[in-house]
Amino acid sequence: MKVIMTTWLGVLLLLASSLAQADLTIEITRGSDRATPIAVVPFSADGESLPEDVAQIISDNLERSGYFAPLPRDAMYDRPSSGDEVRYGQWRALDVRYLVVGHVSRASDGYSIRYELMDVSGQRRMLGENVSAGGNELRAGAHYVSDQIFEAVTGIRGAFSTRIAYVTAQGTDQDMQFALYVADADGHNSQQVLSSREPILSPAWSPDGRKLAYVSFETERPAIYVQEVGTGQRAQIASFDGINGAPAWSPDGRRLAMTLSKDGQPDIYVMDVSSRNLERITNNSSIDTEPAWAPDGRSLIFTSDRSGGPQIYRHTLGSGQNERLTFTGNYNARGRLSPDGETLFMVHRSNNGFQVARQDLGSGRLVVLSESRWDESPSVAPNGTMVIFATQQGNNGVLGAVSADGRASYRLPSASGDVREPAWSPFLN
Amino acid sequence: MHFKSYARTLAIAVSLAVVAGCTSTGGSRDGTMDDGRANGGVGTGTAGAGQVSGTGTNGVSADRAGQQADGRIPEVRTIYFDFDRDTIRSEFESVLVAHARYLRSNGNARVVLQGHTDERGTREYNMALGERRANSVKRFLEVQGVSPSQLEVVSYGEERLAVRGNSEDAHAQNRRVMFAY
Known part of the structure:
Protein backbone atom coordinates (compact mmCIF):
# COMPACT_ATOMS: atom_id res chain seq x y z
CA MET A 1 0.00 0.00 0.00
CA THR A 25 -23.13 1.09 -2.17
CA ILE A 26 -25.83 0.32 -4.70
CA GLU A 27 -29.61 0.32 -4.35
CA ILE A 28 -31.62 -0.75 -7.36
CA THR A 29 -34.52 1.66 -7.63
CA ARG A 30 -36.22 0.35 -10.76
CA GLY A 31 -35.78 -2.87 -12.74
CA SER A 32 -36.54 -2.98 -16.43
CA ASP A 33 -39.72 -4.74 -17.52
CA ARG A 34 -37.87 -5.96 -20.60
CA ALA A 35 -34.99 -7.56 -18.73
CA THR A 36 -33.88 -11.00 -19.86
CA PRO A 37 -34.22 -13.75 -17.19
CA ILE A 38 -30.84 -15.18 -16.28
CA ALA A 39 -29.54 -17.33 -13.43
CA VAL A 40 -26.02 -16.86 -12.09
CA VAL A 41 -25.43 -19.94 -9.98
CA PRO A 42 -23.08 -19.45 -7.00
CA PHE A 43 -19.59 -20.50 -8.14
CA SER A 44 -18.15 -23.51 -6.39
CA ALA A 45 -14.85 -23.01 -4.59
CA ASP A 46 -13.62 -26.38 -3.30
CA GLY A 47 -14.98 -25.50 0.11
CA GLU A 48 -12.65 -22.52 0.37
CA SER A 49 -13.86 -19.25 1.75
CA LEU A 50 -13.14 -16.49 -0.75
CA PRO A 51 -12.94 -12.75 -0.10
CA GLU A 52 -15.53 -12.03 -2.78
CA ASP A 53 -18.69 -13.75 -4.00
CA VAL A 54 -17.89 -13.75 -7.70
CA ALA A 55 -21.31 -14.96 -8.87
CA GLN A 56 -23.04 -12.30 -6.76
CA ILE A 57 -20.90 -9.55 -8.28
CA ILE A 58 -21.73 -10.82 -11.78
CA SER A 59 -25.42 -11.09 -10.94
CA ASP A 60 -25.50 -7.57 -9.46
CA ASN A 61 -23.69 -6.13 -12.47
CA LEU A 62 -26.10 -7.75 -14.91
CA GLU A 63 -29.15 -6.66 -12.93
CA ARG A 64 -27.94 -3.07 -12.63
CA SER A 65 -27.60 -2.80 -16.39
CA GLY A 66 -31.34 -3.17 -16.79
CA TYR A 67 -30.79 -5.79 -19.50
CA PHE A 68 -31.04 -8.77 -17.17
CA ALA A 69 -33.32 -10.00 -14.40
CA PRO A 70 -31.26 -12.48 -12.35
CA LEU A 71 -33.08 -15.31 -10.64
CA PRO A 72 -32.90 -15.05 -6.83
CA ARG A 73 -30.65 -17.70 -5.29
CA ASP A 74 -33.36 -19.16 -3.10
CA ALA A 75 -35.27 -20.06 -6.26
CA MET A 76 -32.39 -22.24 -7.53
CA TYR A 77 -33.06 -25.93 -6.78
CA ASP A 78 -29.90 -27.05 -8.47
CA ARG A 79 -26.39 -25.61 -8.20
CA PRO A 80 -24.33 -26.92 -11.11
CA SER A 81 -20.78 -25.62 -11.36
CA SER A 82 -20.05 -26.73 -14.91
CA GLY A 83 -21.97 -26.98 -18.16
CA ASP A 84 -21.92 -30.77 -18.04
CA GLU A 85 -23.94 -30.76 -14.85
CA VAL A 86 -26.74 -28.55 -16.17
CA ARG A 87 -30.22 -30.12 -16.32
CA TYR A 88 -31.89 -27.75 -18.76
CA GLY A 89 -35.46 -28.76 -18.00
CA GLN A 90 -35.18 -27.40 -14.47
CA TRP A 91 -34.10 -23.97 -15.67
CA ARG A 92 -36.63 -23.88 -18.49
CA ALA A 93 -39.34 -24.52 -15.91
CA LEU A 94 -38.11 -21.39 -14.08
CA ASP A 95 -38.35 -19.37 -17.33
CA VAL A 96 -34.60 -18.77 -17.24
CA ARG A 97 -33.15 -18.06 -20.67
CA TYR A 98 -29.47 -17.97 -19.80
CA LEU A 99 -27.47 -19.69 -17.14
CA VAL A 100 -24.03 -18.82 -15.79
CA VAL A 101 -22.08 -21.46 -13.88
CA GLY A 102 -18.51 -21.48 -12.68
CA HIS A 103 -15.80 -22.35 -10.27
CA VAL A 104 -13.14 -20.33 -8.44
CA SER A 105 -9.92 -21.87 -7.24
CA ARG A 106 -6.80 -20.48 -5.65
CA ALA A 107 -3.79 -20.29 -7.92
CA SER A 108 -0.16 -19.63 -7.04
CA ASP A 109 -0.45 -15.90 -7.70
CA GLY A 110 -4.14 -15.33 -7.01
CA TYR A 111 -7.23 -17.01 -8.37
CA SER A 112 -8.47 -18.89 -11.36
CA ILE A 113 -12.07 -18.30 -12.40
CA ARG A 114 -13.67 -20.77 -14.78
CA TYR A 115 -17.10 -19.82 -16.06
CA GLU A 116 -19.58 -20.98 -18.68
CA LEU A 117 -22.59 -19.22 -20.18
CA MET A 118 -25.38 -21.57 -21.25
CA ASP A 119 -28.30 -20.89 -23.56
CA VAL A 120 -31.16 -22.69 -21.82
CA SER A 121 -33.61 -22.96 -24.71
CA GLY A 122 -30.90 -23.95 -27.21
CA GLN A 123 -29.35 -26.29 -24.61
CA ARG A 124 -25.87 -25.22 -25.60
CA ARG A 125 -22.82 -23.53 -24.26
CA MET A 126 -22.30 -20.01 -25.60
CA LEU A 127 -19.11 -19.10 -23.75
CA GLY A 128 -16.54 -20.81 -21.60
CA GLU A 129 -13.26 -19.42 -20.35
CA ASN A 130 -10.62 -19.65 -17.66
CA VAL A 131 -9.69 -16.27 -16.22
CA SER A 132 -6.77 -15.67 -13.90
CA ALA A 133 -7.00 -12.88 -11.36
CA GLY A 134 -4.31 -11.51 -9.06
CA GLY A 135 -4.58 -11.77 -5.30
CA ASN A 136 -6.63 -8.61 -4.98
CA GLU A 137 -8.25 -8.79 -8.39
CA LEU A 138 -11.16 -11.11 -7.72
CA ARG A 139 -13.68 -8.29 -8.17
CA ALA A 140 -11.93 -7.21 -11.37
CA GLY A 141 -12.18 -10.81 -12.57
CA ALA A 142 -15.91 -10.84 -11.83
CA HIS A 143 -16.33 -7.59 -13.78
CA TYR A 144 -14.46 -9.07 -16.72
CA VAL A 145 -16.73 -12.13 -16.72
CA SER A 146 -19.76 -9.81 -16.53
CA ASP A 147 -18.48 -7.93 -19.58
CA GLN A 148 -18.15 -11.16 -21.57
CA ILE A 149 -21.63 -12.39 -20.64
CA PHE A 150 -23.22 -9.01 -21.34
CA GLU A 151 -21.68 -8.81 -24.79
CA ALA A 152 -22.45 -12.43 -25.69
CA VAL A 153 -26.16 -11.95 -24.98
CA THR A 154 -26.81 -8.33 -25.97
CA GLY A 155 -24.20 -7.78 -28.65
CA ILE A 156 -23.13 -4.64 -26.78
CA ARG A 157 -19.70 -4.33 -25.23
CA GLY A 158 -19.91 -4.54 -21.44
CA ALA A 159 -18.84 -1.56 -19.33
CA PHE A 160 -18.53 -3.23 -15.93
CA SER A 161 -14.73 -2.99 -15.83
CA THR A 162 -14.82 0.79 -16.07
CA ARG A 163 -14.40 3.38 -13.33
CA MET B 1 5.18 62.30 10.75
CA HIS B 2 5.25 64.59 7.85
CA PHE B 3 3.96 61.89 5.59
CA LYS B 4 1.16 60.98 7.98
CA SER B 5 -0.32 64.43 8.04
CA TYR B 6 -0.13 64.60 4.29
CA ALA B 7 -1.89 61.30 4.11
CA ARG B 8 -4.57 62.54 6.46
CA THR B 9 -5.18 65.63 4.36
CA LEU B 10 -5.44 63.47 1.31
CA ALA B 11 -7.84 61.14 3.04
CA ILE B 12 -10.08 64.02 4.04
CA ALA B 13 -10.08 65.41 0.53
CA VAL B 14 -10.88 62.02 -0.90
CA SER B 15 -13.62 61.32 1.59
CA LEU B 16 -15.28 64.64 0.78
CA ALA B 17 -15.11 63.78 -2.86
CA VAL B 18 -16.67 60.43 -2.03
CA VAL B 19 -19.59 62.00 -0.25
CA ALA B 20 -20.22 64.27 -3.20
CA GLY B 21 -19.86 61.36 -5.55
CA CYS B 22 -22.24 59.05 -3.80
CA THR B 23 -24.89 61.70 -3.44
CA SER B 24 -24.93 62.40 -7.11
CA THR B 25 -24.78 58.74 -8.03
CA GLY B 26 -27.56 57.89 -5.66
CA GLY B 27 -29.65 60.60 -7.23
CA SER B 28 -28.96 59.53 -10.74
CA ARG B 29 -29.71 55.89 -10.08
CA ASP B 30 -32.89 56.45 -8.18
CA GLY B 31 -34.81 59.69 -8.60
CA THR B 32 -36.80 59.15 -5.44
CA MET B 33 -33.71 59.14 -3.31
CA ASP B 34 -33.20 62.41 -1.47
CA ASP B 35 -29.82 63.58 -0.30
CA GLY B 36 -30.48 62.56 3.24
CA ARG B 37 -31.13 59.00 2.26
CA ALA B 38 -28.21 58.82 -0.06
CA ASN B 39 -25.88 59.97 2.70
CA GLY B 40 -27.49 58.07 5.48
CA GLY B 41 -27.41 55.50 2.78
CA VAL B 42 -24.13 55.07 4.20
CA GLY B 43 -26.86 53.41 6.11
CA THR B 44 -24.05 51.07 6.36
CA GLY B 45 -24.78 52.52 9.75
CA THR B 46 -27.96 50.55 9.97
CA ALA B 47 -26.32 47.68 8.23
CA GLY B 48 -23.80 47.33 10.97
CA ALA B 49 -20.91 49.69 10.28
CA GLY B 50 -21.84 52.00 13.14
CA GLN B 51 -18.69 54.02 12.83
CA VAL B 52 -19.79 55.36 9.49
CA SER B 53 -23.02 56.91 10.68
CA GLY B 54 -23.21 60.62 10.31
CA THR B 55 -20.73 60.73 7.51
CA GLY B 56 -21.32 63.58 5.20
CA THR B 57 -24.14 65.34 6.99
CA ASN B 58 -21.77 68.27 6.75
CA GLY B 59 -18.19 68.89 5.81
CA VAL B 60 -16.89 68.95 9.35
CA SER B 61 -18.25 65.67 10.51
CA ALA B 62 -17.29 64.11 7.21
CA ASP B 63 -13.79 65.15 8.11
CA ARG B 64 -13.69 63.27 11.38
CA ALA B 65 -16.12 60.44 10.85
CA GLY B 66 -14.84 59.99 7.35
CA GLN B 67 -11.39 59.31 8.61
CA GLN B 68 -12.68 56.72 10.96
CA ALA B 69 -14.97 55.20 8.45
CA ASP B 70 -12.51 55.19 5.62
CA GLY B 71 -9.92 53.52 7.76
CA ARG B 72 -12.08 50.49 8.36
CA ILE B 73 -13.55 47.98 6.03
CA PRO B 74 -17.36 48.27 6.04
CA GLU B 75 -18.81 45.51 8.15
CA VAL B 76 -21.56 44.47 5.78
CA ARG B 77 -19.72 42.37 3.21
CA THR B 78 -22.51 40.36 1.63
CA ILE B 79 -25.31 41.52 -0.64
CA TYR B 80 -28.11 39.36 -2.00
CA PHE B 81 -29.74 38.97 -5.38
CA ASP B 82 -33.13 38.04 -6.78
CA PHE B 83 -33.64 34.74 -8.56
CA ASP B 84 -32.00 34.69 -11.97
CA ARG B 85 -30.93 38.34 -11.64
CA ASP B 86 -27.65 40.18 -11.47
CA THR B 87 -29.11 43.64 -10.82
CA ILE B 88 -28.17 45.36 -7.55
CA ARG B 89 -31.21 45.58 -5.29
CA SER B 90 -31.76 49.20 -4.19
CA GLU B 91 -31.55 48.22 -0.53
CA PHE B 92 -27.92 47.18 -1.07
CA GLU B 93 -26.75 50.25 -2.96
CA SER B 94 -25.75 51.89 0.31
CA VAL B 95 -23.55 48.91 1.16
CA LEU B 96 -21.78 49.22 -2.17
CA VAL B 97 -21.41 52.95 -1.71
CA ALA B 98 -19.69 52.37 1.63
CA HIS B 99 -17.29 49.88 0.05
CA ALA B 100 -16.63 52.27 -2.80
CA ARG B 101 -15.75 54.99 -0.31
CA TYR B 102 -13.44 52.68 1.59
CA LEU B 103 -11.70 51.52 -1.56
CA ARG B 104 -11.22 55.02 -2.91
CA SER B 105 -9.80 56.16 0.41
CA ASN B 106 -7.50 53.17 0.62
CA GLY B 107 -5.87 52.93 -2.74
CA ASN B 108 -3.79 49.96 -1.67
CA ALA B 109 -6.81 47.99 -0.55
CA ARG B 110 -7.88 45.20 -2.82
CA VAL B 111 -11.05 43.20 -2.67
CA VAL B 112 -12.18 39.96 -4.27
CA LEU B 113 -15.83 40.05 -5.26
CA GLN B 114 -17.02 36.48 -4.77
CA GLY B 115 -20.10 35.67 -6.81
CA HIS B 116 -22.46 32.91 -5.67
CA THR B 117 -25.67 31.32 -6.90
CA ASP B 118 -28.25 29.03 -5.39
CA GLU B 119 -27.96 25.35 -6.21
CA ARG B 120 -30.62 25.17 -8.88
CA GLY B 121 -29.26 24.49 -12.34
CA THR B 122 -25.99 23.08 -13.60
CA ARG B 123 -22.70 23.80 -11.87
CA GLU B 124 -20.68 25.34 -14.67
CA TYR B 125 -23.62 27.41 -15.89
CA ASN B 126 -24.04 28.67 -12.32
CA MET B 127 -20.33 29.48 -12.31
CA ALA B 128 -21.09 31.88 -15.16
CA LEU B 129 -24.15 33.32 -13.39
CA GLY B 130 -22.12 33.92 -10.23
CA GLU B 131 -19.56 35.78 -12.30
CA ARG B 132 -22.30 37.95 -13.78
CA ARG B 133 -23.42 38.96 -10.28
CA ALA B 134 -19.89 39.78 -9.15
CA ASN B 135 -19.29 41.74 -12.38
CA SER B 136 -22.43 43.71 -11.73
CA VAL B 137 -21.02 44.75 -8.34
CA LYS B 138 -17.66 45.49 -9.95
CA ARG B 139 -19.26 47.82 -12.49
CA PHE B 140 -21.20 49.60 -9.75
CA LEU B 141 -17.99 50.20 -7.79
CA GLU B 142 -16.15 51.41 -10.88
CA VAL B 143 -18.91 53.89 -11.62
CA GLN B 144 -18.36 55.06 -8.07
CA GLY B 145 -14.78 55.80 -8.97
CA VAL B 146 -13.04 52.72 -7.60
CA SER B 147 -9.98 51.75 -9.59
CA PRO B 148 -10.44 48.48 -11.51
CA SER B 149 -7.00 47.45 -10.25
CA GLN B 150 -8.45 47.17 -6.73
CA LEU B 151 -11.19 44.79 -7.80
CA GLU B 152 -11.10 41.15 -8.72
CA VAL B 153 -14.03 38.92 -9.54
CA VAL B 154 -14.07 35.24 -8.56
CA SER B 155 -17.20 33.23 -9.11
CA TYR B 156 -17.86 30.22 -6.91
CA GLY B 157 -21.15 29.38 -8.59
CA GLU B 158 -23.04 27.01 -6.31
CA GLU B 159 -19.90 25.46 -4.82
CA ARG B 160 -19.94 27.32 -1.51
CA LEU B 161 -23.53 27.39 -0.37
CA ALA B 162 -24.14 29.59 2.66
CA VAL B 163 -27.15 27.50 3.58
CA ARG B 164 -28.00 23.96 2.58
CA GLY B 165 -31.49 22.88 1.67
CA ASN B 166 -34.04 23.45 -1.03
CA SER B 167 -36.26 26.06 0.63
CA GLU B 168 -36.81 29.41 -1.02
CA ASP B 169 -35.19 30.98 2.02
CA ALA B 170 -32.05 28.88 1.59
CA HIS B 171 -31.91 29.74 -2.10
CA ALA B 172 -32.24 33.47 -1.30
CA GLN B 173 -29.36 33.35 1.18
CA ASN B 174 -27.16 31.59 -1.34
CA ARG B 175 -27.63 34.14 -4.16
CA ARG B 176 -25.00 36.60 -3.05
CA VAL B 177 -21.82 38.52 -3.69
CA MET B 178 -19.31 38.64 -0.85
CA PHE B 179 -16.53 41.17 -0.37
CA ALA B 180 -13.31 39.39 0.56
CA TYR B 181 -10.60 41.92 1.46
Missing part, protein backbone atom coordinates in the same frame (compact mmCIF):
# COMPACT_ATOMS: atom_id res chain seq x y z
CA LYS A 2 1.63 3.15 -1.22
CA VAL A 3 0.86 6.49 0.35
CA ILE A 4 2.46 9.52 -1.21
CA MET A 5 1.85 12.93 0.26
CA THR A 6 2.77 15.96 -1.73
CA THR A 7 2.19 19.48 -0.63
CA TRP A 8 1.60 21.52 -3.72
CA LEU A 9 0.08 24.95 -3.40
CA GLY A 10 -1.26 23.98 -0.05
CA VAL A 11 -3.18 20.97 -1.22
CA LEU A 12 -2.89 17.53 0.22
CA LEU A 13 -2.72 14.81 -2.35
CA LEU A 14 -3.44 11.31 -1.23
CA LEU A 15 -2.71 8.58 -3.69
CA ALA A 16 -3.69 4.96 -3.79
CA SER A 17 -4.67 5.38 -0.21
CA SER A 18 -6.83 2.98 1.68
CA LEU A 19 -7.00 5.62 4.40
CA ALA A 20 -9.35 7.61 2.29
CA GLN A 21 -11.85 5.05 1.13
CA ALA A 22 -15.43 6.09 0.79
CA ASP A 23 -17.02 3.30 -1.18
CA LEU A 24 -20.49 3.77 -2.55
CA ILE A 164 -16.15 6.52 -12.18
CA ALA A 165 -14.72 9.76 -10.83
CA TYR A 166 -16.77 11.88 -8.46
CA VAL A 167 -16.48 14.73 -6.00
CA THR A 168 -17.50 14.70 -2.36
CA ALA A 169 -18.23 17.83 -0.33
CA GLN A 170 -19.01 18.56 3.28
CA GLY A 171 -19.80 21.74 5.18
CA THR A 172 -20.99 25.17 4.07
CA ASP A 173 -19.63 28.51 2.98
CA GLN A 174 -16.08 29.17 4.29
CA ASP A 175 -15.87 25.88 6.12
CA MET A 176 -15.92 23.13 3.55
CA GLN A 177 -13.99 20.04 2.61
CA PHE A 178 -13.89 18.75 -0.96
CA ALA A 179 -12.38 15.57 -2.35
CA LEU A 180 -12.02 13.96 -5.74
CA TYR A 181 -12.32 10.18 -5.91
CA VAL A 182 -12.12 7.44 -8.46
CA ALA A 183 -13.87 4.11 -7.89
CA ASP A 184 -14.98 1.05 -9.81
CA ALA A 185 -18.20 1.56 -11.75
CA ASP A 186 -20.05 -0.32 -8.99
CA GLY A 187 -18.77 2.10 -6.33
CA HIS A 188 -16.15 -0.25 -4.84
CA ASN A 189 -12.40 0.31 -4.52
CA SER A 190 -12.67 4.07 -4.09
CA GLN A 191 -9.44 6.04 -3.98
CA GLN A 192 -9.08 9.66 -3.08
CA VAL A 193 -7.01 11.49 -5.68
CA LEU A 194 -7.25 15.03 -4.33
CA SER A 195 -8.58 16.76 -1.26
CA SER A 196 -8.95 20.46 -0.65
CA ARG A 197 -10.81 22.98 1.47
CA GLU A 198 -11.61 24.82 -1.76
CA PRO A 199 -14.07 23.67 -4.42
CA ILE A 200 -13.27 20.84 -6.84
CA LEU A 201 -15.56 20.25 -9.80
CA SER A 202 -15.97 19.10 -13.39
CA PRO A 203 -13.72 16.01 -13.46
CA ALA A 204 -13.22 14.67 -16.99
CA TRP A 205 -11.42 11.45 -18.03
CA SER A 206 -8.89 11.51 -20.82
CA PRO A 207 -9.85 9.13 -23.65
CA ASP A 208 -7.10 6.69 -22.60
CA GLY A 209 -8.50 6.59 -19.06
CA ARG A 210 -5.15 7.56 -17.54
CA LYS A 211 -5.72 11.20 -16.69
CA LEU A 212 -8.34 13.41 -15.15
CA ALA A 213 -8.81 17.06 -15.96
CA TYR A 214 -10.71 19.01 -13.32
CA VAL A 215 -11.30 22.45 -11.86
CA SER A 216 -9.83 23.20 -8.45
CA PHE A 217 -10.04 26.44 -6.45
CA GLU A 218 -7.05 25.52 -4.27
CA THR A 219 -5.30 28.80 -5.10
CA GLU A 220 -8.53 30.59 -4.21
CA ARG A 221 -9.04 31.10 -7.93
CA PRO A 222 -10.45 28.55 -10.34
CA ALA A 223 -7.83 26.75 -12.41
CA ILE A 224 -7.83 23.65 -14.60
CA TYR A 225 -5.47 20.82 -13.70
CA VAL A 226 -4.54 17.59 -15.45
CA GLN A 227 -3.59 14.70 -13.18
CA GLU A 228 -2.32 11.20 -13.91
CA VAL A 229 -4.61 8.90 -11.95
CA GLY A 230 -1.95 6.23 -11.52
CA THR A 231 0.94 8.38 -10.31
CA GLY A 232 -0.79 11.49 -8.98
CA GLN A 233 1.52 13.64 -11.09
CA ARG A 234 -0.27 16.74 -12.19
CA ALA A 235 0.00 20.13 -13.84
CA GLN A 236 -1.98 23.34 -13.75
CA ILE A 237 -2.83 24.04 -17.36
CA ALA A 238 -5.23 27.01 -17.28
CA SER A 239 -5.36 29.79 -14.71
CA PHE A 240 -6.47 32.85 -16.61
CA ASP A 241 -8.33 35.76 -15.05
CA GLY A 242 -11.95 34.83 -14.44
CA ILE A 243 -13.55 31.47 -15.04
CA ASN A 244 -11.39 28.48 -15.91
CA GLY A 245 -13.96 25.74 -16.15
CA ALA A 246 -15.66 22.75 -17.74
CA PRO A 247 -12.64 20.93 -19.23
CA ALA A 248 -13.51 18.35 -21.91
CA TRP A 249 -10.99 16.11 -23.70
CA SER A 250 -11.09 15.78 -27.45
CA PRO A 251 -11.55 12.17 -28.62
CA ASP A 252 -7.86 12.03 -29.65
CA GLY A 253 -6.80 13.23 -26.18
CA ARG A 254 -4.64 16.01 -27.61
CA ARG A 255 -6.93 18.96 -26.93
CA LEU A 256 -9.09 20.21 -24.11
CA ALA A 257 -12.17 22.31 -24.68
CA MET A 258 -12.83 24.64 -21.76
CA THR A 259 -14.72 27.69 -20.59
CA LEU A 260 -12.69 30.86 -20.04
CA SER A 261 -13.98 34.33 -19.25
CA LYS A 262 -10.60 36.06 -19.58
CA ASP A 263 -11.84 38.09 -22.53
CA GLY A 264 -14.90 39.46 -20.77
CA GLN A 265 -17.57 36.80 -20.72
CA PRO A 266 -17.58 33.02 -20.58
CA ASP A 267 -16.71 31.59 -24.00
CA ILE A 268 -15.56 28.23 -25.29
CA TYR A 269 -11.87 27.75 -26.08
CA VAL A 270 -9.86 24.77 -27.22
CA MET A 271 -6.37 24.28 -25.81
CA ASP A 272 -3.71 22.12 -27.41
CA VAL A 273 -2.55 20.21 -24.35
CA SER A 274 1.12 19.90 -25.28
CA SER A 275 1.70 23.42 -26.62
CA ARG A 276 -0.95 25.11 -24.44
CA ASN A 277 -1.98 27.12 -27.47
CA LEU A 278 -5.54 28.42 -27.26
CA GLU A 279 -8.11 28.73 -29.97
CA ARG A 280 -11.26 30.72 -29.27
CA ILE A 281 -14.38 28.88 -30.40
CA THR A 282 -17.24 31.18 -29.41
CA ASN A 283 -17.33 34.95 -29.07
CA ASN A 284 -20.62 36.07 -27.78
CA SER A 285 -21.83 38.44 -25.08
CA SER A 286 -23.94 35.63 -23.62
CA ILE A 287 -22.80 32.79 -21.39
CA ASP A 288 -21.22 29.97 -23.39
CA THR A 289 -20.06 27.03 -21.28
CA GLU A 290 -20.15 23.26 -20.67
CA PRO A 291 -18.46 22.12 -23.88
CA ALA A 292 -18.47 18.45 -24.89
CA TRP A 293 -16.97 16.85 -27.99
CA ALA A 294 -18.84 14.87 -30.58
CA PRO A 295 -17.31 11.37 -30.79
CA ASP A 296 -15.90 12.15 -34.25
CA GLY A 297 -14.09 15.22 -32.89
CA ARG A 298 -15.54 17.44 -35.60
CA SER A 299 -17.94 19.43 -33.49
CA LEU A 300 -18.50 20.63 -29.95
CA ILE A 301 -21.78 20.99 -28.16
CA PHE A 302 -22.12 23.65 -25.45
CA THR A 303 -24.65 25.49 -23.29
CA SER A 304 -25.47 29.08 -24.18
CA ASP A 305 -28.06 31.57 -22.98
CA ARG A 306 -27.84 33.57 -26.23
CA SER A 307 -31.54 32.99 -26.77
CA GLY A 308 -32.49 34.05 -23.23
CA GLY A 309 -32.31 30.90 -21.12
CA PRO A 310 -29.76 28.13 -21.36
CA GLN A 311 -30.05 25.86 -24.41
CA ILE A 312 -27.63 23.49 -26.07
CA TYR A 313 -25.89 24.35 -29.34
CA ARG A 314 -23.51 22.61 -31.66
CA HIS A 315 -20.44 24.32 -33.07
CA THR A 316 -18.93 22.66 -36.11
CA LEU A 317 -15.18 23.18 -35.95
CA GLY A 318 -13.64 24.97 -38.86
CA SER A 319 -16.96 26.28 -40.11
CA GLY A 320 -17.76 28.75 -37.34
CA GLN A 321 -21.36 27.56 -37.60
CA ASN A 322 -23.49 27.27 -34.45
CA GLU A 323 -26.71 25.30 -34.56
CA ARG A 324 -29.26 25.20 -31.75
CA LEU A 325 -30.10 21.62 -30.75
CA THR A 326 -32.67 21.91 -27.93
CA PHE A 327 -36.07 23.55 -28.16
CA THR A 328 -38.19 21.71 -25.58
CA GLY A 329 -38.56 23.76 -22.39
CA ASN A 330 -36.69 26.85 -21.23
CA TYR A 331 -33.68 25.20 -19.53
CA ASN A 332 -31.49 22.60 -21.20
CA ALA A 333 -27.85 22.49 -20.17
CA ARG A 334 -24.67 20.43 -19.80
CA GLY A 335 -25.16 18.21 -22.79
CA ARG A 336 -23.29 14.95 -23.33
CA LEU A 337 -23.45 12.87 -26.50
CA SER A 338 -23.86 9.11 -26.73
CA PRO A 339 -20.84 7.19 -28.08
CA ASP A 340 -22.52 6.97 -31.51
CA GLY A 341 -23.17 10.73 -31.45
CA GLU A 342 -26.86 10.31 -32.20
CA THR A 343 -28.35 10.91 -28.76
CA LEU A 344 -27.99 13.94 -26.53
CA PHE A 345 -28.22 13.60 -22.74
CA MET A 346 -28.68 16.79 -20.75
CA VAL A 347 -30.14 18.50 -17.69
CA HIS A 348 -33.68 19.57 -18.50
CA ARG A 349 -35.89 21.75 -16.33
CA SER A 350 -39.49 20.64 -16.16
CA ASN A 351 -42.39 21.78 -13.99
CA ASN A 352 -41.00 19.38 -11.44
CA GLY A 353 -37.43 20.63 -11.15
CA PHE A 354 -34.32 19.42 -12.94
CA GLN A 355 -34.03 16.00 -14.51
CA VAL A 356 -31.73 14.11 -16.81
CA ALA A 357 -33.29 13.92 -20.25
CA ARG A 358 -32.45 12.24 -23.54
CA GLN A 359 -33.00 13.79 -26.93
CA ASP A 360 -32.81 11.85 -30.14
CA LEU A 361 -30.95 14.21 -32.46
CA GLY A 362 -32.63 12.82 -35.54
CA SER A 363 -36.23 13.30 -34.43
CA GLY A 364 -35.63 16.04 -31.87
CA ARG A 365 -37.86 14.17 -29.43
CA LEU A 366 -36.98 14.71 -25.76
CA VAL A 367 -37.65 12.10 -23.06
CA VAL A 368 -37.14 12.72 -19.34
CA LEU A 369 -35.18 9.81 -17.80
CA SER A 370 -34.72 10.58 -14.12
CA GLU A 371 -37.29 11.21 -11.44
CA SER A 372 -36.04 13.44 -8.67
CA ARG A 373 -36.24 17.24 -8.61
CA TRP A 374 -32.51 17.93 -8.39
CA ASP A 375 -30.76 15.83 -10.97
CA GLU A 376 -27.67 17.09 -12.77
CA SER A 377 -24.25 16.28 -14.24
CA PRO A 378 -25.18 13.37 -16.55
CA SER A 379 -22.24 11.28 -17.76
CA VAL A 380 -22.70 8.48 -20.29
CA ALA A 381 -21.18 5.01 -19.92
CA PRO A 382 -18.70 4.25 -22.73
CA ASN A 383 -21.09 1.67 -24.21
CA GLY A 384 -23.96 4.16 -24.18
CA THR A 385 -26.32 1.95 -22.16
CA MET A 386 -26.36 3.88 -18.87
CA VAL A 387 -26.13 7.47 -17.69
CA ILE A 388 -24.75 8.27 -14.25
CA PHE A 389 -25.79 11.57 -12.69
CA ALA A 390 -25.96 13.54 -9.44
CA THR A 391 -29.24 13.50 -7.54
CA GLN A 392 -30.47 14.04 -4.00
CA GLN A 393 -31.70 11.70 -1.34
CA GLY A 394 -33.06 13.59 1.64
CA ASN A 395 -30.75 16.59 1.81
CA ASN A 396 -27.73 14.63 0.67
CA GLY A 397 -26.22 14.55 -2.77
CA VAL A 398 -25.91 10.99 -4.07
CA LEU A 399 -25.15 9.44 -7.43
CA GLY A 400 -27.87 7.85 -9.48
CA ALA A 401 -27.83 5.96 -12.75
CA VAL A 402 -30.51 5.30 -15.30
CA SER A 403 -30.50 3.15 -18.40
CA ALA A 404 -30.46 5.12 -21.63
CA ASP A 405 -33.99 3.87 -22.34
CA GLY A 406 -35.13 5.02 -18.89
CA ARG A 407 -36.41 1.57 -17.91
CA ALA A 408 -33.93 0.72 -15.16
CA SER A 409 -32.30 2.84 -12.51
CA TYR A 410 -30.21 2.57 -9.38
CA ARG A 411 -28.60 4.80 -6.78
CA LEU A 412 -25.14 4.79 -5.23
CA PRO A 413 -25.59 6.27 -1.75
CA SER A 414 -22.56 7.29 0.28
CA ALA A 415 -22.13 6.93 4.00
CA SER A 416 -21.37 10.60 4.52
CA GLY A 417 -21.48 13.98 2.85
CA ASP A 418 -22.54 15.02 -0.60
CA VAL A 419 -21.46 13.03 -3.63
CA ARG A 420 -21.69 14.80 -6.95
CA GLU A 421 -20.10 15.43 -10.36
CA PRO A 422 -19.80 11.83 -11.55
CA ALA A 423 -17.73 11.15 -14.65
CA TRP A 424 -17.82 7.71 -16.25
CA SER A 425 -14.45 6.57 -17.55
CA PRO A 426 -13.85 5.32 -21.08
CA PHE A 427 -13.23 1.59 -21.64
CA LEU A 428 -10.04 0.73 -19.78
CA ASN A 429 -9.10 -2.60 -21.36
